[in-house]
Amino acid sequence: MTSLRRPMGAALPRALVALFALAGTPALGAKAPALVDAAGTYRIASSSTVRFSVGQVGGSGGIAGSFTKFSGTFRIDGDDIGESSVEFTLYPESVNSTEGRIEDFLRSSAVFDAVNYRTVTFRSTAVSQTGPDTATIEGTLTVRGKSRKERFAVALTDWNRRSISFTIRGSVRRSPYGMTVGTPIYSNVVEFNMNIRGQKR
16 A cells, blocks of 8 residues: 655745744743843944934925934933933934935035034933833933923834844924024924944943
């Protein structure tokens, strides 16, 4: 009597698919990263990304770019997230866009005035936890020598014992900082979209 057997070549791909599917499934009872687990002091890594965009009336066009030079530290207090803190500095001369003329314009006295104001700084004044892995950070943003209170939303995306990653989103009105050029054709609101990676100190 001849036994019926599946060819090895047919069974192997199905086995590999099942193996990869299992590897991508969180272990039963596995805990998602939470802010309290990531307690410590971190240095902001250069691999982070700091992007911004300014919309244009009608929805087409606009200006988008990023900053390639920045530094800072942050501390997550595991006992009380509200006692956590952030210090962040970026350098306007490092602004990067799709065209050189736009970069020159953004560095000029009409916008960042990078010659006279070499840094943009943010210092937190309050941190409010909004979920196990999310928080709102309020603080003082200083641009072109003018300081105002601003707020950003933070979400933890990855963490291990040596590094941490999270996203930061925020909207900042530019006119209070003396950057009114282009309005109302270009929006008065600058949207920030940041992916920050920290190395534990």
